[in-house]
Amino acid sequence: MKKNFDILIIGSGIIGMTLAIELKKLFSDSQIAILEKESQIAQHASGRNSGVLHAGFYYSADSLKAKFTRDGNIAMRDYCQQKNLKINQCGKLVVTKNEAELTGLKELQRRATANNVHLDWIDEKQAQDIEPNVKTHQNALWSPNTATVDPKEIMNSLRQDVQAMGITLLKNTLYVGKIKNKNAITTNQGTFEASYIINTAGLYADKIANDFNFSEHYRILPFKGLYLYSNNNKTKLNTNIYPVPNLEHPFLGVHFTLTVDGLAKIGPTAIPAFWREHYQGFDRFNFSEFLEVIGRESRLFINNKFNFRQLAYTEVKKYYRPHMIAEAEKLLQNTKQMQFNQWGKPGIRAQLINTKDYSLEMDFKFEGDNKSFHVLNAVSPAFTCSIPFSQYLAKKIQGLIG
Numbered sequence: 444m445k446k447n448f449d450i451l452i453i454g455s456g457i458i459g460m461t462l463a464i465e466l467k468k469l470f471s472d473s474q475i476a477i478l479e480k481e482s483q484i485a486q487h488a489s490g491r492n493s494g495v496l497h498a499g500f501y502y503s504a505d506s507l508k509a510k511f512t513r514d515g516n517i518a519m520r521d522y523c524q525q526k527n528l529k530i531n532q533c534g535k536l537v538v539t540k541n542e543a544e545l546t547g548l549k550e551l552q553r554r555a556t557a558n559n560v561h562l563d564w565i566d567e568k569q570a571q572d573i574e575p576n577v578k579t580h581q582n583a584l585w586s587p588n589t590a591t592v593d594p595k596e597i598m599n600s601l602r603q604d605v606q607a608m609g610i611t612l613l614k615n616t617l618y619v620g621k622i623k624n625k626n627a628i629t630t631n632q633g634t635f636e637a638s639y640i641i642n643t644a645g646l647y648a649d650k651i652a653n654d655f656n657f658s659e660h661y662r663i664l665p666f667k668g669l670y671l672y673s674n675n676n677k678t679k680l681n682t683n684i685y686p687v688p689n690l691e692h693p694f695l696g697v698h699f700t701l702t703v704d705g706l707a708k709i710g711p712t713a714i715p716a717f718w719r720e721h722y723q724g725f726d727r728f729n730f731s732e733f734l735e736v737i738g739r740e741s742r743l744f745i746n747n748k749f750n751f752r753q754l755a756y757t758e759v760k761k762y763y764r765p766h767m768i769a770e771a772e773k774l775l776q777n778t779k780q781m782q783f784n785q786w787g788k789p790g791i792r793a794q795l796i797n798t799k800d801y802s803l804e805m806d807f808k809f810e811g812d813n814k815s816f817h818v819l820n821a822v823s824p825a826f827t828c829s830i831p832f833s834q835y836l837a838k839k840i841q842g843l844i845g
Contacts, residue, residue, distance in 0.1 A: 444632065445611070448476045451628070451637035453618050453651060455479035456489040457594075457829045458821050458836075459643035460601040465837035467608045476611040476637075478618065478630065485598040487720070488645055489826065491790030493670070493700055493711065495683065496520060496590040497824040498535070500555035500562050501690070507807045509558045511828035511835070516588055518830040523592055526600050529703045535589035535683040536570055538579035540773055547687040551584055562586055574681045576776040589683060593703045594826060618644065621654040626814050639844060642817040646719040646793040652817035657810045660799045661819050664739060665719050666758075666792040670700070670710035671767055675782040680707045684774050691749065693794065693805055693822065697761065697770040709771040709783055712761040713754070713792065715740050722789045739796075748801040795820035809836065813843050 450466055452459050455477045463477055484490070496519050499512030523530040539548055555562035563585040570583040577583070605612055619629040627636040642651045646665060652658035685698040694713040701707060718732040743751040761767045764783070772778040795804040807828075808820035818836070825832065 444613070445474075445476075446633060446635045448611070448635070448637045449473035450475040450639045450641065451635055452477045452641045452643060453628070454642070454644040454648075455484045455602075455612060455614075456487065456643060456645055456821075457598065457601070457826050458818055458833060459641075460484075460598065460605055461829045461833035462641065462643060462818075462836055463605055463610050464601070464608065465833045466840065467610055469837055469841055474611070476613060476635075477605065478616040478635070479612065479614045480617040482615055484602055484612075484614070485595050488790060488793065489598055490595050491668075491788055492594050492823065492826050494591045494594050494703060495535075495700060495824075495827075496530075496592060497827045498555075498562070498586045498588045499558050499560045499824075499827075500551050500584075500586065501688065501695070502558070502806075503554065504557035506805070507832070507835075508805075508824065508828065509554070511807075511832045512824050513558055513560050514831040515824070515828040516590075519592070519597075519827060520588075520590060522600075522830065523597070528596050528600060529593050531591045531701060531703045531705065533589075533591060533682045533701050534573070535586040535685060536573060536577055536579075537584040537586070537685045537687060538570065538577060538774055539582065539687055540578075541580050544580065544687040545582060547690070548582060548584060550690065551687070555584075560586075561588055574684065574775070577684060578774055578776060591683070591701060591703050618647070618651060639840070640815040641840070642815065643821070645821070646791060648793065648817060648819050648821075649795070652810065652819060655815045655817065657815070657817045658819055660797055661795050661804065661808065662739065662798055663719065664743075664794050664796045665716035665721060665736065666694075666794055667714045667716045667721060668711035668790045668792055669714075669761075670708040670787040671764065671783040672785045672787050673707040673781040673783050674785055675780070679705070680775075680781075686774060692754065693803060697767060697774075699771060699775060707781055707783075708787060709767060709778075710761070710787075711790075712758050712767075714758045714762065715755055716791055719793075720791060722791065743801060746801060749803055792822055793820075794822055807832065809839075811840070811843055813845065816840050816843065 502509040617631045686696045720727040
């Protein structure tokens with residue numbers, strides 16, 4: 444097995460894959476390798492996300508998320524069409540429950556205008572023309588460019604692209620640590636050396652960055668996301684339906700998602716997890732991570748930063764299926780008839796927090812130098828953003844390498 448490369452990427456998620464492709468375009472003669480600890484790709488966030496291609500109206504205009512969501516929506520829809528991949532161009536309704544939420548709705552419209560994102564301000568009747576059973580107070584927003592895809596299908600297509608470009612993908616290769624005074628790492632498959640090392644390791648990005656003397660004031664805080672699926676195929680939903688979110692949090696609240704295959708699901712939760720890969724039960728339990736995460740969550744609970752106590756209480760209640768359904772019923776009539784009975788595969792959101800003030804990092808975050816580069820915060824909507832975001836990062840890396 445070759446173990447010396449020009450560029451070595453740790454993590455084969457959506458960012459690792461698309462970044463490898465963009466770097467190969469810039470450095471066509473370079474030998475690039477991606478290391479993946481699992482036996483297959485897309486076993487974590489990139490294969491467990493909602494599948495929604497967001498349009499880009501949730502984010503303030505000065506954020507990277509605003510630009511890359513708008514551009515990424517277009518790029519990913521084009522990619523799916525070029526590759527003949529499944530896509531459900533079903534749009535999205537954002538609805539209000541009461542008069543007070545109209546203020547939040549107007550703010551989303553303002554952000555859409557600032558971000559140059561197509562978003563229509565509509566009344567209740569127009570909303571019901573799109574989805575007859577929808578509930579909204581006076582007005583709603585219609586996003587025609589929101590779509591849904593199959594994340595695993597896209598990831599498998601990117602894997603084929605990577606291999607066709609001559610990029611090496613090494614599975615079952617777990618990062619163990621950095622070798623001191625060398626641009627090299629140890630893994631369960633031995634030592635790998637590279638001129639440039641890139642960390643796109645998701646839930647472990649902060650820990651790997653620490654080994655390279657980065658991410659000094661940043662740590663990952665994991666949140667578990669679960670969806671409830673309908674097993675009633677007779678109930679046809681026409682579009683995604685979302686509430687007006689609390690824009691101080693990165694979570695969008697309980698909503699209806701229409702999958703690429705036309706099935707409906709409600710959720711997700713955003714429940715604080717107790718270790719980084721705390722998917723279910725004691726799977727992948729790690730005692731040191733448990734102590735680390737519990738300690739951080741306890742501090743947040745005591746200090747109540749970003750109203751963490753209320754957030755935790757609100758999210759834990761969603762574990763109770765009738766409560767989750769009751770939240771969804773605020774958006775759509777006849778929800779109970781859709782028979783949301785089956786919990787889907789859980790995912791973990793690798794949310795970065797700033798340990799100087801214990802605030803949430805709301806935008807993408809990365810650090811690097813002329814030897815290594817670390818993508819620290821690539822949470823939702825990173826899947827939507829992945830193509831233009833990786834183009835942007837590739838140019839940043841090109842500038843650092845010199």
